[in-house]
Amino acid sequence: GHYSFFRENMFVLEVEDQEYVLKPMNCPSHILIYQTKMRSYRELPIRYAELGTVYRYERSGTLTGMFRVRGFTQDDAHIFCTPEQAPDEILSALDLALFMLKTFGYEEFKIELSVRDEHKDKYLGTDEMWEQAESALIKAIKARSLEYTRMEGEAVFYGPKIDIKLLDALGRAHQRPTIQFDFNEPQRFDVTYIGQDGQPHPVVMVHRVVLGSLERFFGGLIEHYAGAFPVWLSPVQAIILPVTSDLDDYAIKIKEEMTKYGLRVSADLRSEKLGFKIREAQLEKIPYMLVVGKREAEANTVAVRLRSGEDLGAMTIQSIIDRIKTDVDKKA
Structure with missing residues (x-):
């Protein structure tokens, strides 16, 4: 899935006629962990989280201090659930994101719903899948009475997402928490569970990042507080x-x-x-x-x-x- 849509942003190496890629994201490894055994609907949801280091080829002209780098560590989580469980899992992820923003002192933020544009060939999945996914994300946003902006063409290739952008002390917007609804990867990689009917069914994957790139998050935090961290955050109190x-x-x-x-x-x-x-x-x-x-x-x-x-x-x-x-x- 990622290789064909994301290859130009990967570090690709060839050693002894064998192609290798530096890990650009954590999803595939979490899928492999899930697939180590057959899963029942009774086990779901299953949630995996890690601080994983990934590498992405960014053009040299776009690199900026701690904010845009080629190797970074992010707090990645992937939730494997049934379609019926997805709305609650999305809402739980949104609540966690809002809690973390408040904890770190970010009172102002804006929410964007990133969806497909009219060029549907750039994306995986059917119209029905996309409508179902967008509906689940919108339901979570409205459940917390939050306003959002619909961003055409900003979705990732495998599904729509909620992007939360923080406003720092200077009024600048920074991308931080992201919640993505993914119905495509489970089908492409045969990620299934055994349902009540005894048959395999594709799971729904919810990708959740709260702080995002730790380098970018801490860079933003330093600028937000101009280095004068609140006591609980200060390296030396x-x-x-x-x-x-x-x-x-x-x-x-x-x-x-x-x-x-x-x-x-x-x-x-x-x-x-x-x-x-x-x-x-x-x-x-x-x-x-x-x-x-x-x-x-x-x-x-x-x-x-x-x-x-x-x-x-x-x-x-x-x-x-x-x-x-x-x-x-x-x-x-």
Whole structure:
């Protein structure tokens, strides 16, 4: 299926008169796993998911930083189900996509329904199959009272799909979650289940990607937040800044205590001036800077400063732990 329609976007190699292709997508391997044994309708739906690395030949002029690359890893899932189960599986995939967008702080997005254009020879399947697939996707969108735009000619060759495009802080649209209804590959690759009538029937495959290319997703996330990630996402949530090297042991003690709570904490023990350390931590957009001097060490406290420059004053170690944990729990 993919070879004839997608060959120009593949990396094709020839070794000892044998043709090899770098994996351009994860669907075939999931199909092979499904086909390792005969399946009954009682087993369905079966869902396979993986973080799979794929390779696609993109023209050099279209490559852009982390956003468009030739090798990338994506959160691919394929759901094998009966036609009757497909609407619920599509709705479940849509709910997961919406949950993930909200979790990562994307409040604005637009939904597109990608369908065939008038050149039907570019696509597999009958008109009836396409109408059934489009109907299932539209039903899921309407079930969540979402508006959508119909995009003629944007479908993949094996079926229609829902594309969700995020709007970042600059108002730019980025392709992210995709939910595809595939009735063609199961027929072409003989992907079946045994129905209640004891006869084999082709499954419906739902292709589901939530984050999409992780490289592209994280590139977009960096730009969306301008590097100032919410506390729960920040690689380093707090940094401890001792005023002098005499306080290094106290700084290490605080770090060890905070780490016990699952917080991501570092300590800057370099022999640099405090102002320099604070400036570097601000440039790295670390949410919390915990300054420790002789007074803080004697009182078993830390002086808390936010990356915004706001000074929260002295806090006990447990108090700052509780504050950061609250930020994390609230996805702040």
